[in-house]
Amino acid sequence: MSNLSKKATISDRRRFISLMAQSIGLSALGGMIWTGYIQEAKSAPLILRPPGAKNELDFLRMCIKCGQCALACPYDTLNIAKPGDNMPVGTPYFIPREIPCYMCTDIPCVPVCPTGALDESSVSKVEDGRTVLEIKKAKMGLAVVDEESCIAFWGIQCDACYRACPLLDEAITLEYKRNTRTGKHAYLVPKVISDVCTGCGLCERACVTKKAAIFVLPREVSQGDLGDHYIKGWDKADEKRLKNVSTEVTTQTTRSEKTPQDYLNDDGGLFNNE
């Protein structure tokens, strides 16, 4: 082999192995930098997606970044993320304080999605045997009220968000409370009904404070998760939630060996009090 070329001091087989090793090594190096960037870009948590969007991870998997949803939006609500916006580039998002989602009943942004990243079935219902679009089923986000900066919580009458809500008196209700400070007035405070709110952001747009006191957050950010440990014992519907829960104890510590009475009366040497 090596006498084919005078310069070659290593065999072709060695050369091939070395070249492959170099290529694979450089690929690993490039791949790690590349993946680092992707993971960083994917981790932006505060993005509001168009109606019908799948959960964020599946959405990113399926969105082909064609921008046709943004083209279809008649209110220019949807933007396409640009480099520098600190979001995965090319994906659609909206900022409610600038332009909220006006909840078109024909939802033009969803059927144009070629990949199904915006899932038509999640914003459809069956009516008289036909499948029709239903924007009220959208879950773009959830409005959250900051009680400190909402003037209704001071006792000043303001129902801007309540009146701006397209699902009037369904997604935001006004709660009446006695104002003990004056003794003769009432608080009329907004309360968001979380399973009705679509996250359209018209309330955020309408809010009168300098920075909105009611604002839409993605549901993964604004909502907690009860898990299986708590249940409304007085609510038959809620009890069903725990029907298939496993009763197995998954966390075993030295405490779990004792009976409840034992460990409630004994701090387990935690505070070292003789």
Next chain:
Amino acid sequence: MSNLWKNYRFLALRRFVQIGLLFLYFSANAYGFKILTGTLSSSNLFQAIPLSDPFALLQMFSAGAILSMDVLIGGFIILVFYMSIGGRAFCSWVCPINMVTDTANWLRRKLYLDKIEKKVWLSKNVRYWVFGLALVLSFLSGVAAFEMVSPIAMLHRGIVFGMGMGFAAVLCLFLFDLFAVKNGWCGHLCPLGAFYSLVSKQNVLVVKHNQPNCTLCMKCKDVCPEKQVLAIVGKRSGDVVFGECTKCGRCIEVCEDDALSFGVRDYINKNG
């Protein structure tokens, strides 16, 4: 004037196609002309025919996405077109980055940068590794990896929807091509070009060489962005069979001896 046309006819046609397509996409967003909507990743022609980037679909598939029929049909149309007819024509006739890198290349020649560069330190095969890497990383990260960083998509979306900081990415690429490596992006790194090179080994449209006419002036090789494909020039008549040929037609324009032309691939007599 007729000489000018003869020397730049394919270049003019390419710019017309490139800019025309960009205008159609742009006008869909700006003026609401619904002829061609979307971006190069996926679009809709006349609101009826879906068109999708097959490489993007391949990455999405690798990332574990369940692809809907619309994009699959769109990807199939594009793939069949380039596989059977166009070859790697996407790169020089459609891709907007081509205008950026062609400008860098032109400036290189004007500034004699080609003359001072001693050795190209980047292999032309790197792009195939980048192509493979894009698929592996899509699988590992659960998103279409190249689509997250693609300067092609950034520039195209930038023109349709607004550039943002995308111009910086395009500028980096321009500077890389101008000062670091001749044809650095399109000819060495771009996995989309690699993809089209891989699928277009048997397409119909090819450059044909008529060896008896050739005077070995080598102008074609000077201007060719993938000069390895012109290996037969001056040696024998036949077809330029490499998938890496972008069908830009520059070699045909600069040839003053009618030794090169576009034609139909000779599938039977492969040696011409």
